[in-house]
Amino acid sequence: MMTSDLDYTIREKVxxxxxxxxxxxxxxxxxxxxxxxxxxxxxxxxxxxxQNADQALYHQKNNGRAGCSFYQK
Incomplete structure (x- = not known):
């Protein structure tokens, strides 16, 4: 399981x-x-x-593409 303190790992790979x-x-x-x-x-x-990851994906697509967004509420 991956927690938010490792978000940099995903961002670096993307x-x-x-x-x-x-x-x-x-x-x-x-x-x-x-x-x-x-x-x-x-x-x-x-x-x-x-569902929350999907929300984050559509946020990224609507705000520039070519990157990664993380669900935050």
Missing amino acids: DAINRTLAHQNDGLPQVSLSAGAAFSDRSAPTGTIS
């Missing part, structure tokens, strides 16, 4: 993937990774951990 994807020279369209995460120790959850 950022590394996006740096790699940004420098592709294979002729394919450019893509990026957007992610949302919720942790077991989140305060005031409004649903399941999956």
